[in-house]
Amino acid sequence: MSGRGLPPGRAGRLRLRLRLDTALRGADVLDRKLLVLLDRERVLRKDEEASARLWSHRLREAETWLLRGMLVSGEQALAPGTAAGRATLTIAYTTAMGVRYPAGVICVPAVRPPDDPTPRNSALVRAEAAYRDVVSTAAEYASAREATRLVAAEVRRTRQRVRALRHHWIPRLSRELVAAEQSLEQAEHEESVRRRWASAPGRVADAGSSRT
Template sequence: MTTPSPVPPSRAGRLHLRHRLAVALRGADLLEQKLRVLFARHERLRQAEESSDSRWHDRVEEADTWLLRAVLLGGEHALDGTAAGAGPATITIDETSTMGVRHPSAVTCSLQDRAPTSAAPANTALVHAEAAYREAVRAAAEYAVARAAARIVGAEVLSTRRRVRALRRHWIPRLETALARVELALEQSEHEDAVRRRWAAQTLAEGGRGADE
């Protein structure tokens, strides 16, 4: 925000500054309302991010444990046929808006079933490992969405806070100072005009008395 341009000390200038000040004050109030909503939303999103992060790591740890058991039971070659039957994941992300800020809100992760023609897992541990890794993929997608949402809303919180600070600490005080100067100049001008009018009236009255004499 730039420094308010000088306004001539006139009634029109005073009205102009009062309008700009009212707009700035209203804008600051609205931004503070937005900031409160965004801050509360950001706190919930951060909690969701932390929760989904923890869940993702738990699922990966569980899957790795089952995989290790499967390798101990059947050897690494047992993984080849199992991995060949795995299909791609389809991710669908829903979005929402918080105070005009669009961000991810939910995710759907669809994993293809094992192809009927693919080789069956060599042992039970591989079955559990495959199921656990599927859950880990879903948890990873949920964490990614939660993290993105928290980052987007968090960035808007910082931006809004900077705008409020600029209004409250810089722009509004400058407008108030400029308005005070214009009002003081107008007051002095009106006082000088009143003195001149009284002097003119007194001069005319004295001149009239002199003519009568």
């Protein structure tokens, strides 16, 4: 996007104008994209903060029930049982302004094996259920955090591109166009002077005298 390699004269000036128009239109498009992304980032960041608060609340709740259960039955109540399966996650995605990011997650917690002993008291039963909720809310928080990260990264890239166009390429192309127009104007003026000088009556008579 510089003046190097441009043809001379009007063709070069025309090409510079086209490049400048393209840069201006591109900057306008990126400005609109940036506004949409900034609005989306604000919404996602609020969702992330809400998910973080819920996850933290659920974790404290689960830890409280676990502590109560241990106070009733002792630490031996936490003896490991049969290995349970893993929780499964299903992540839904959406796209905004070319950015693909998580739009939500469905978490299916691990199920206790049928032959595994049940918790020794009601507090541990509540703790087990509470930790299932912790897993689900942790998945939702992770999804919201990743969505915010991806959109925020695109915001930074778009802002850099706008800054490069507005502060570097557009001013540079504008200067090159002004220089090209001045150069072309000067060349046309010099050509006009030469033509007037060549067609002046005195110049024609001098030319005739020199031939005789």
